[in-house]
Amino acid sequence: MAIFRRSFLTLVSLLVLLILVFFLSRLTGDPSYLFLPVNATPEARAAFAQANGFDQPLVTQFITYVQNMLTGDFGTSLRQQRPAIDIALEAFPITLKLAGVTLAIAIAGALVMGSLAAWKPRGLVDRTVGLTSLAGASAPDFWVAITLVLIFSVSLGILPTSGMGGIAYWILPVIVLGLRPFGLLVQVVRGAMIAALSSPYVKTARAKGASETRVIFVHALRNSMLPVITVAGDIAASLMNGAVIVETIFGWPGIGGVMINAILQRDFAVIQATILVTAIAILILNIVVDLLYGVLDPRVRAA
Amino acid sequence: MASDPTPLLRVEGLRVSFTSDDGRVTAVEDVGFDIMRGETLVILGESGSGKSVSASVIMDILDRPAGRVEAGRVRLGDTDLLALPRAKRRAINGARLAMIFQDPLSYLNPAYSIGWQIAETLRIHATPGINPKARTVELLTRVGIPDPEQRQHWFPHQFSGGQRQRVMIAMALALSPELLIADEPTTALDVTVQRQILDLLKELQAETGMSILMITHDLSVAARMADRAIVMRRGRVVETGRLDRIAASPSHPYTRELLSAIPRLESDKRGGKSPTTDGPPLLEVRDLCKDYHVAGRGFGSARAMRALNGVGFTLMPGTVLGVVGESGSGKSTLARVLMRLESVTSGQALYGGQDILKLQGSALNRFRREVQMVFQDPFGSLNPTMEIERIICEPLALHPDILPRRQWRDRAAELLEMVGLEPAHLSRLPHQFSGGQRQRIAIARALALNPRLIICDEAVSALDVSIQAQVIELLADLRRKLGLSFIFITHDLPVVRSFADDILVMKGGAVVEAGDTDTLFANPSHPYTRDLLSASAIPEWMSQAVRASIA
Numbered sequence: 065m066a067i068f069r070r071s072f073l074t075l076v077s078l079l080v081l082l083i084l085v086f087f088l089s090r091l092t093g094d095p096s097y098l099f100l101p102v103n104a105t106p107e108a109r110a111a112f113a114q115a116n117g118f119d120q121p122l123v124t125q126f127i128t129y130v131q132n133m134l135t136g137d138f139g140t141s142l143r144q145q146r147p148a149i150d151i152a153l154e155a156f157p158i159t160l161k162l163a164g165v166t167l168a169i170a171i172a173g174a175l176v177m178g179s180l181a182a183w184k185p186r187g188l189v190d191r192t193v194g195l196t197s198l199a200g201a202s203a204p205d206f207w208v209a210i211t212l213v214l215i216f217s218v219s220l221g222i223l224p225t226s227g228m229g230g231i232a233y234w235i236l237p238v239i240v241l242g243l244r245p246f247g248l249l250v251q252v253v254r255g256a257m258i259a260a261l262s263s264p265y266v267k268t269a270r271a272k273g274a275s276e277t278r279v280i281f282v283h284a285l286r287n288s289m290l291p292v293i294t295v296a297g298d299i300a301a302s303l304m305n306g307a308v309i310v311e312t313i314f315g316w317p318g319i320g321g322v323m324i325n326a327i328l329q330r331d332f333a334v335i336q337a338t339i340l341v342t343a344i345a346i347l348i349l350n351i352v353v354d355l356l357y358g359v360l361d362p363r364v365r366a367a
Numbered sequence: 368m369a370s371d372p373t374p375l376l377r378v379e380g381l382r383v384s385f386t387s388d389d390g391r392v393t394a395v396e397d398v399g400f401d402i403m404r405g406e407t408l409v410i411l412g413e414s415g416s417g418k419s420v421s422a423s424v425i426m427d428i429l430d431r432p433a434g435r436v437e438a439g440r441v442r443l444g445d446t447d448l449l450a451l452p453r454a455k456r457r458a459i460n461g462a463r464l465a466m467i468f469q470d471p472l473s474y475l476n477p478a479y480s481i482g483w484q485i486a487e488t489l490r491i492h493a494t495p496g497i498n499p500k501a502r503t504v505e506l507l508t509r510v511g512i513p514d515p516e517q518r519q520h521w522f523p524h525q526f527s528g529g530q531r532q533r534v535m536i537a538m539a540l541a542l543s544p545e546l547l548i549a550d551e552p553t554t555a556l557d558v559t560v561q562r563q564i565l566d567l568l569k570e571l572q573a574e575t576g577m578s579i580l581m582i583t584h585d586l587s588v589a590a591r592m593a594d595r596a597i598v599m600r601r602g603r604v605v606e607t608g609r610l611d612r613i614a615a616s617p618s619h620p621y622t623r624e625l626l627s628a629i630p631r632l633e634s635d636k637r638g639g640k641s642p643t644t645d646g647p648p649l650l651e652v653r654d655l656c657k658d659y660h661v662a663g664r665g666f667g668s669a670r671a672m673r674a675l676n677g678v679g680f681t682l683m684p685g686t687v688l689g690v691v692g693e694s695g696s697g698k699s700t701l702a703r704v705l706m707r708l709e710s711v712t713s714g715q716a717l718y719g720g721q722d723i724l725k726l727q728g729s730a731l732n733r734f735r736r737e738v739q740m741v742f743q744d745p746f747g748s749l750n751p752t753m754e755i756e757r758i759i760c761e762p763l764a765l766h767p768d769i770l771p772r773r774q775w776r777d778r779a780a781e782l783l784e785m786v787g788l789e790p791a792h793l794s795r796l797p798h799q800f801s802g803g804q805r806q807r808i809a810i811a812r813a814l815a816l817n818p819r820l821i822i823c824d825e826a827v828s829a830l831d832v833s834i835q836a837q838v839i840e841l842l843a844d845l846r847r848k849l850g851l852s853f854i855f856i857t858h859d860l861p862v863v864r865s866f867a868d869d870i871l872v873m874k875g876g877a878v879v880e881a882g883d884t885d886t887l888f889a890n891p892s893h894p895y896t897r898d899l900l901s902a903s904a905i906p907e908w909m910s911q912a913v914r915a916s917i918a
Binding site for chain 2: 262263264265267268269270271272273274275276278283286287360361362363
């Protein structure tokens with residue numbers, strides 16, 4: 065039952081989003097001023113508007129848009145003159161790959177480092193991790209990116225400055241993009257683990273004769289995962305929107321850049337298509353996060 | 368026992384300290400005791416006496432780094448447990464030593480099935496010839512979990528409190544330990560379930576020959592279980608010996624105080640006036656019903672849960688009605704309904720001839736002034752950021768026509784004195800008081816509006832036994848002086864014996880037995896009342912011994 069309710073609500077939020085994006089993007093202005101020469105005649109502008117359907121009332125335009133969408137036509141890019149959905153679907157996997165790898169590494173690192181920090185609060189590991197995470201979460205990513213490029217690409221010449229390719233091309237973007245998620249997550253893991261390690265069931269585990277490794281990684285960690293999943297879900301959502309700055313610096317043609325360009329160019333169909341694709345991805349992500357709650361905590365499953 | 372003079376476990380000269388805001392505080396000082404093979408030793412003491420800390424040291428589960436063992440030895444057979452490196456120490460836990468705790472819900476890991484958690488003990492100490500899965504089902508069967516093949520896959524939250532404790536016991540007994548430490552194992556359970564758990568422990572002890580170290584504050588539990596007992600107070604052992612000898616001739620004043628708090632010894636201390644049987648009743652409750660709608664899974668399949676089922680009683684002015692029942696009996700719902708904190712489904716409650724369940728607006732406000740409430744949790748029911756004066760004066764602020772503002776402070780001081788606290792403490796915050804003192808503050812707050820009726824919902828249940836007796840004495844005193852009526856709700860039948868004139872026994876939302884206190888105690892007619900009485904009773908040998916020694 066819950067899954068039906070859930071899907072219904074998801075559809076409703078998608079519809080609301082479609083309406084908002086459609087009308088808000090039209091507030092950015094008349095695209096003909098960007099696509100036609102400055103001295104274009106009013107007749108030429110009218111012809112442009114007619115060719116692209118902009119002369120119709122907004123509501124009619126919206127209905128046409130939804131009708132076309134149901135037949136799989138998401139509109140055509142004004143700038144590139146090809147289906148907008150193709151543009152979105154080419155850019156999105158690039159963003160997704162970078163975000164996925166970054167997040168996986170950040171979560172894994174945060175789980176290990178956060179647990180070790182929580183095991184001996186105020187110990188050496190805790191202090192080191194605390195400092196790193198603070199620096200990582202607060203340093204501006206463009207600055208970190210440029211500094212790292214300066215050191216590793218320009219001075220030392222061991223890593224490529226930008227572009228996509230083998231493993232070497234991944235190292236700098238993943239580090240720059242992952243610093244903040246790691247910094248946030250390590251603090252969440254540490255806090256949740258400190259609470260879990262002082263909980264009664266950990267005493268039971270020790271009274272059963274469990275080793276400290278077992279206490280930490282089997283008993284405490286599993287119960288600390290809920291807040292971690294919540295925060296990781298939020299981070300994943302923001303990464304899926306495209307890490308525009310990092311993608312631009314390292315020359316990854318991800319969805320964030322495409323979206324920004326489309327807005328600047330008043331390329332309505334592309335704006336709508338890119339937002340739709342990321343929105344669906346984020347809604348799927350939320351469902352996955354909810355399912356994970358159930359897997360991790362049997363008490364959630366019943367509700 | 369006598370044939371084998373070396374103890375199974377010997378604790379000597381134990382000193383444990385904790386780091387607190389005021390530096391290091393010694394929690395346990397020079398504690399020592401022996402446990403023989405097959406015997407049950409009870410550590411009796413109130414909260415803060417150091418009994419749980421001593422057990423934590425034996426099991427190596429002391430909160431570190433806050434807690435530190437400063438001195439002493441714990442010998443299991445020939446090994447000094449405190450001198451062992453951690454890995455070797457852990458190999459003993461679960462195999463030779465095991466422990467069960469007070470609150471099995473929080474002591475079981477919520478994320479794993481109970482079968483997994485029991486089998487874990489077996490996997491940690493992998494023993495040839497024991498198949499973890501088969502042994503788990505065997506253990507669950509032994510502790511009385513129905514349908515163990517299925518239920519081993521259930522999670523802790525799917526069981527009742529008593530069943531969870533059975534699961535804990537199964538887990539502790541997985542490898543037949545030589546010593547089982549039980550830290551208040553029945554305190555969080557209903558009395559009838561308490562007795563089942565204690566009986567189970569005794570049976571298992573007879574089967575396996577294990578020793579039990581039982582930690583409790585409850586004399587009836589001690590009397591049921593103990594061969595020998597030690598009494599602890601403020602981190603020290605004040606009394607050691609066979610329990611019957613301790614009961615007959617307590618040597619330390621504290622032991623005497625503890626024994627004299629046995630509630631049933633005070634049955635004739637009841638408050639002054641005999642209940643007024645003539646004149647109109649103060650409160651007349653008729654056929655009260657309350658349904659809760661429990662949301663089912665999915666759309667619209669709500670079902671009703673009847674929390675009160677035809678409850679009725681009459682309360683005369685100046686009398687005390689004890690309402691007794693276990694969790695889920697509807698006793699707290701009754702209190703909330705009478706306070707108009709919740710609506711009813713049907714029924715009447717006549718107060719001064721008026722149905723209070725229909726009161727609105729200013730009439731309801733006037734009624735609320737005359738009926739006040741004292742809650743169970745003295746920590747949760749006082750706002751931690753408010754000074755005592757503001758807490759006590761808040762009712763006066765809500766009913767501003769009673770007393771001019773400039774007299775509030777004097778009134779608050781007077782009320783504090785009335786409940787036996789220092790008027791000078793008016794500007795303190797709740798956390799600066801002990802549990803018993805906080806409950807006195809809550810009583811002072813209830814008295815602020817000169818009510819005629821006070822409803823106490825488990826008002827002494829969270830307090831130590833000796834403090835319980837003091838608070839009840841205060842209530843009896845207030846009743847005499849102010850002519851107050853009380854509805855005293857509790858799960859603990861003996862507690863009300865010294866205080867209530869009439870008793871209502873509730874079960875599953877309905878009244879199963881009602882009558883005056885002496886008749887009900889002497890001659891319980893309903894089997895459930897008999898169950899309740901026998902479950903929480905101090906055995907006759909003990910009360911006789913105590914009566915002889917105290918008198």
